[in-house]
Amino acid sequence: MTVNDTRDIALIAVVERIVERNGRDPTRMVQILREVQEALDWLSPQAIDALQAALKVPRTKIEGVAGFYAFFYLQPRGRYRLLFSDNITDRMLGNEALLERLCRNLWIEPGKVSEDGLVSVDTTSCTGLCDQGPALLVNNQAIGRLTAERIDQIAELVRSKVPLAEWPDELFAIEDNIRRADVLLGNDMQPGDALRAARALAPDEGLMASNMRSWREGLPTGLGGPAAILDEIKHANLRGRGGAGFTTALKWEACRNAPLKLGQQRIVVCNADEGEPGTFKDRVLLTRHADAVFEGMTVAAYAVGATLGFLYLRGEYRHLLEPLNAILERRRGENLLGQNILGIPGANFDIEIHLGAGAYVCGEESALIESLEGKRGTPRNRPPFPVTNGYLDQPTIVNNVETFAAAALIALKGGAWYANIGTRHSAGTKILSVSGDCARPGIYEYPFGVSVRQVLADCGADDVQAVQVSGPSGVCIAPAEFDRIIGFEDIPTAGAFTIFNSSRDMFEVARNYVHFFQHESCGFCTPCRVGTALLKKLMDKLHQGAGSPYDFAEIEKLNVLLQSMSHCGLGHTACNPVLDTIARFRPAYDRRLMQKDFTPAFDLDQALSLARQMTGRDDAGAHLASQHGGEA
Amino acid sequence: MSQTFTLDGKTIAFEPGQTILQAADAAGVFIPHLCYHPEFKPHGSCKLCTVKVNGRQTASCTMRAMPGMAVESDTEEINAERRALTQMLFVEGNHYCPSCEKSGNCQLQATAYHLGMMSTHYDHFFPNRAVDASHPEVLLDFNRCILCSLCVRASRDVDGKNVFALSGRGIDTHLIVNASSGRLGDTDFTLADKAAEVCPVGVILKKRQGFAVPIGERTYDKAPIGATTAGEAC
Numbered sequence A: 001m002t003v004n005d006t007r008d009i010a011l012i013a014v015v016e017r018i019v020e021r022n023g024r025d026p027t028r029m030v031q032i033l034r035e036v037q038e039a040l041d042w043l044s045p046q047a048i049d050a051l052q053a054a055l056k057v058p059r060t061k062i063e064g065v066a067g068f069y070a071f072f073y074l075q076p077r078g079r080y081r082l083l084f085s086d087n088i089t090d091r092m093l094g095n096e097a098l099l100e101r102l103c104r105n106l107w108i109e110p111g112k113v114s115e116d117g118l119v120s121v122d123t124t125s126c127t128g129l130c131d132q133g134p135a136l137l138v139n140n141q142a143i144g145r146l147t148a149e150r151i152d153q154i155a156e157l158v159r160s161k162v163p164l165a166e167w168p169d170e171l172f173a174i175e176d177n178i179r180r181a182d183v184l185l186g187n188d189m190q191p192g193d194a195l196r197a198a199r200a201l202a203p204d205e206g207l208m209a210s211n212m213r214s215w216r217e218g219l220p221t222g223l224g225g226p227a228a229i230l231d232e233i234k235h236a237n238l239r240g241r242g243g244a245g246f247t248t249a250l251k252w253e254a255c256r257n258a259p260l261k262l263g264q265q266r267i268v269v270c271n272a273d274e275g276e277p278g279t280f281k282d283r284v285l286l287t288r289h290a291d292a293v294f295e296g297m298t299v300a301a302y303a304v305g306a307t308l309g310f311l312y313l314r315g316e317y318r319h320l321l322e323p324l325n326a327i328l329e330r331r332r333g334e335n336l337l338g339q340n341i342l343g344i345p346g347a348n349f350d351i352e353i354h355l356g357a358g359a360y361v362c363g364e365e366s367a368l369i370e371s372l373e374g375k376r377g378t379p380r381n382r383p384p385f386p387v388t389n390g391y392l393d394q395p396t397i398v399n400n401v402e403t404f405a406a407a408a409l410i411a412l413k414g415g416a417w418y419a420n421i422g423t424r425h426s427a428g429t430k431i432l433s434v435s436g437d438c439a440r441p442g443i444y445e446y447p448f449g450v451s452v453r454q455v456l457a458d459c460g461a462d463d464v465q466a467v468q469v470s471g472p473s474g475v476c477i478a479p480a481e482f483d484r485i486i487g488f489e490d491i492p493t494a495g496a497f498t499i500f501n502s503s504r505d506m507f508e509v510a511r512n513y514v515h516f517f518q519h520e521s522c523g524f525c526t527p528c529r530v531g532t533a534l535l536k537k538l539m540d541k542l543h544q545g546a547g548s549p550y551d552f553a554e555i556e557k558l559n560v561l562l563q564s565m566s567h568c569g570l571g572h573t574a575c576n577p578v579l580d581t582i583a584r585f586r587p588a589y590d591r592r593l594m595q596k597d598f599t600p601a602f603d604l605d606q607a608l609s610l611a612r613q614m615t616g617r618d619d620a621g622a623h624l625a626s627q628h629g630g631e632a
Numbered sequence B: 001m002s003q004t005f006t007l008d009g010k011t012i013a014f015e016p017g018q019t020i021l022q023a024a025d026a027a028g029v030f031i032p033h034l035c036y037h038p039e040f041k042p043h044g045s046c047k048l049c050t051v052k053v054n055g056r057q058t059a060s061c062t063m064r065a066m067p068g069m070a071v072e073s074d075t076e077e078i079n080a081e082r083r084a085l086t087q088m089l090f091v092e093g094n095h096y097c098p099s100c101e102k103s104g105n106c107q108l109q110a111t112a113y114h115l116g117m118m119s120t121h122y123d124h125f126f127p128n129r130a131v132d133a134s135h136p137e138v139l140l141d142f143n144r145c146i147l148c149s150l151c152v153r154a155s156r157d158v159d160g161k162n163v164f165a166l167s168g169r170g171i172d173t174h175l176i177v178n179a180s181s182g183r184l185g186d187t188d189f190t191l192a193d194k195a196a197e198v199c200p201v202g203v204i205l206k207k208r209q210g211f212a213v214p215i216g217e218r219t220y221d222k223a224p225i226g227a228t229t230a231g232e233a234c
Helices: A003-021 A026-040 A045-055 A059-066 A088-092 A095-106 A148-159 A193-200 A205-216 A225-236 A248-257 A281-288 A290-304 A315-333 A365-372 A401-413 A415-419 A452-459 A506-520 A526-543 A549-565 A569-573 A576-584 A586-590 A609-615 B020-026 B076-092 B107-114 B150-158
Strands: A080-085 A119-124 A136-138 A141-143 A178-180 A266-272 A306-313 A350-355 A396-400 A429-436 A442-447 A464-469 A475-477 A496-501 B003-007 B010-014 B050-053 B056-059 B070-072 B138-141 B164-167 B174-177 B204-206
Touching: A003 A026, A003 A045, A026 A045, A026 A059, A026 A350, A026 A365, A045 A059, A059 B164, A059 B174, A080 A095, A080 A148, A088 A095, A088 A429, A088 A506, A095 A119, A095 A148, A141 A315, A178 A452, A193 A225, A193 A290, A193 A401, A225 A248, A225 A290, A225 A401, A225 A415, A248 A290, A248 A396, A266 A290, A266 A365, A266 A401, A281 A290, A281 A315, A281 A401, A281 A429, A290 A306, A290 A315, A290 A350, A290 A396, A290 A401, A306 A315, A306 A365, A315 A350, A365 A396, A396 A401, A401 A415, A401 A429, A429 A452, A442 A452, A452 A464, A452 A496, A464 A506, A464 A576, A475 A576, A506 A526, A506 A569, A506 A576, A506 A586, A526 A549, A526 A569, A526 B076, A549 A569, A549 A576, A549 B076, A576 A586, B003 B020, B010 B020, B050 B076, B076 B107, B150 B164
Parallel strands: A080 A119, A178 A442, A266 A306, A266 A396, A306 A350, A429 A496, B003 B070
Antiparallel strands: A080 A136, A136 A141, A429 A442, A464 A475, A464 A496, B003 B010, B050 B056, B050 B070, B138 B204, B164 B174
């Protein structure tokens, strides 16, 4: 037996064990691929052969899924895979210089694997550590507060081939940075409190009819809880915290009323794919208040009659997987999950955690469901909507982490109490992820209706030029608008609050966001796939000084096309940062229009640089003789 | 009695469950499209068939017809956007009509003519895509792929083979074939497959018959796309 044979047998055994642990279920493809990669460092052709044999699915299915997610590698990427978070906040904190330093230290080029196959260094979209950046991921484990010293320490650990498990713990320490807590972050709910309150809720007379439905369908009987809890959510005027602000009770009711086919069940999904650059409040909620989130999911399950739940956790939060699984296990032990929860006959519900793998678009609920089903994260055609045809075609609700935590609080304290907090159209509180140019970045919870100015004062931000609210897909506002309020009636937000002082170039901010959308476009529809790539080229052209008014007009035309023709919200909002910054910070663009007439982006002398590099020449003769009197 | 909606002011009858595109097709009204094929479940990815329904843009291949809808399709505004999408598809891949054996039978080319596309307008991407000539009967020229997924759907849903799939993401999305070598010759693909005949552009080409029908006598040489009669659009 050759060395290769032995290696192949070992590989097959690893894959076989992982597939077996996942019940040989192809709908668990994303989880299986993640586990295989964690074990083998990349998804080699041999690993895919083994997966194909073990799962009995076409190879195209495996490669199609693996090729979609940024964190899956069909090419070797080294034993240590370092990805620098490349959000605008990381840029502002100097991540580029640190990346360069690490590459120099390790003698490698960004994006390439070292010749000995040990290490690769590259960039990735925002990893959700904006309040403690610059940040990076090493084999999907997060490290924040990068400094030159930390970079040198990391380089030394890599060079000495210290196994990741033996790296110093303090490197991986992540702060919660809660600066302002209100009813949600300040709650002292104990596990089970909200569920016991939900169980005790008696229905109003008028709700008996809707309660009958639950009885017919074999939901927990005799308590009236499910319909009553739905009523509390309705009274609370709770709206989704993921940004869109859909009325939670309407969504739950639609799911509850959706007919079940034989063998189907209702599904509750918690969207923890917090991918919007600048948002990190779900990370903190899941670190500090995971019980409230799981309890909210269980309350939802009780209200809609669901028996299966998923937490879809973004791959960047891999470090939360084990702690969260431990909490789920404890809750099962406490009969807060599982069969006949808290002794309610028929109240059966359990939660499973699925990890994403680097795909912002999976925050869109139908793409998230596709990913849960083990597919490429492409948004579905709607209608039908998930409430009737969701996970594996079953009625499904998808809500944000913060929505579920709020639902638990409402179950405990009542809808009327909750509706009294905030404004008339926006009940309750909102957690903001504050980052950028301010003295105290971190997590701030406010009742809805707080002004942008108030938040800026609280976090210690002066000399503010602009605030990007709700990330690149949200709005960018200028000082004249700082009296506007956070709320569905004015500025709705998923939570990001990114501050730019007057030293920042708002064109570069928009360009960073355009790069983000281009990287995250799923590629399904023509306008977004090609349009975001064209937009990126045009913004880069302006950046390089080759821009003219013609290019500016092209950018504006592309924005219109993206908004009107795209398949999903990603394409619709991809041009927001550009539209907003053009409207408010036009001089930042005008400065970039350095050419009066159209000038090609293509630079012939630059194009020869590869040839110069290959021949080791950089003398005058290796450059184009410039007709314009420039350097030769 | 069937129900109706209006398309550019014209009354169109539809059966419940039909999409706008299906109903228009049955009534003999052409709406440009590339990823739609009457024999397959609508996909909704190319967005060429976008129309305005009650003032809002939507893909007509996936939007169900509803009674009383006011649909706009053949307007200068919408056609300009369709033209831009067609230009995007041209610059995304490598489409050189004069040297392409699908010329005259190509739906992308015919749609470009239909929309009055005079240039590709945008900067070309010039992607580097290798051709696959490994199969004895079929050549795959990925340079022309527009990611419509028709071959993916045909192979999966009709042939039961899964020979094709999309991999990658965003602008790097690309067609792959079901073999560890990545070559079509190592799959169970045959000329009799449905997937062999659905490509709207020049990716899946039957070998040795590229010019059996001379240029000038091909499908869209005889009648431009959209000039077909009811039910023939594909």
